[in-house]
Each structure stands twice: as C-alpha cells, then as structure tokens.
Amino acid sequence: MFTRLDHVGIVCADLEKTIDFYLETFGFELCHTEVNEEQGHREAMLRVNRTDDGGATYLQLLTPTRPDSVVGRWLATRGEGLHHVAFGTPDVAGAAGALGGQGLRVLFDPPRRGSMGSRVTFLHPKDCHGVLTEIVTH
Numbered sequence: 001m002f003t004r005l006d007h008v009g010i011v012c013a014d015l016e017k018t019i020d021f022y023l024e025t026f027g028f029e030l031c032h033t034e035v036n037e038e039q040g041h042r043e044a045m046l047r048v049n050r051t052d053d054g055g056a057t058y059l060q061l062l063t064p065t066r067p068d069s070v071v072g073r074w075l076a077t078r079g080e081g082l083h084h085v086a087f088g089t090p091d092v093a094g095a096a097g098a099l100g101g102q103g104l105r106v107l108f109d110p111p112r113r114g115s116m117g118s119r120v121t122f123l124h125p126k127d128c129h130g131v132l133t134e135i136v137t138h
C-alpha cells in the first residue's frame with residue numbers, strides 16, 4: 001500500500017526564517033514553494049536527500065495565510081512543531097478506500113490537490129495513535 005515516507009509536515013510562524021534554519025543548519029535543498037489558497041497556507045518543500053528518482057524525502061514547512069485555516073488554528077493552539085507524517089502510495093484513492101474499509105476515518109473523500117500537483121488525503125489522528133497521517137500520490 002505505502003511505498004515510502006514522503007514527507008514530514010512542520011507548522012511554523014515565520015516561513016522564511018524556518019527555511020533559512022533548515023538550509024543553513026542541515027544543508028537541505030529548497031525545491032518548491034507555493035500558496036494553497038484552498039487550504040489557507042503558504043508552504044515550502046525542502047528536499048532532505050538528493051535522489052531525483054521519485055523517491056526523495058521532503059520536509060514540508062507550513063505557515064497560515066489566514067487565522068481560520070487548519071494551519072492557522074493549529075499554530076494558535078499548539079504553536080510551532082510537528083503537524084503530520086505523509087506516506088507515499090501509487091494510488092491515494094485506493095489506499096484511502098482500503099483504510100476506510102478497516103474503520104479508519106478518511107478526512108478528504110475524494111482526495112484533494114496537494115503540494116507540487118499531488119493528490120492527498122488524511123487519516124484522523126485518533127485512529128493513528130495521535131498522529132495526523134497523510135497519504136500522497138505524486
């Protein structure tokens with residue numbers, strides 16, 4: 001079902017400052033930025049490893065564009081830090097259907113647009129031992 005760890009999402013208050021920290025401290029590579037108006041956040045994808053075979057692992061940095069967005073509410077109540085873990089799959093809808101069939105709550109049905117043209121959905125954290133879990137197909 002899952003083929004790899006795709007990325008780890010981190011909520012931050014200052015996107016540029018956080019990008020600089022990860023680039024300067026760990027040598028990650030900034031490979032993509034975008035604004036997701038639908039979900040109300042700005043984001044940056046930092047490549048952790050140097051593979052270009054579709055198997056790269058990323059760190060996704062998220063900052064709200066409005067206080068009423070999911071990321072805005074997260075930052076206001078929990079502060080900066082780990083937001084979610086994302087697993088790659090060749091078929092996000094199929095994986096979500098199979099997991100939903102096992103009783104896990106799927107949050108986006110059908111899957112929505114994600115970073116870099118991907119399709120994504122999430123599993124409720126209460127069904128995943130407290131971890132918001134994303135399923136992603138590029």
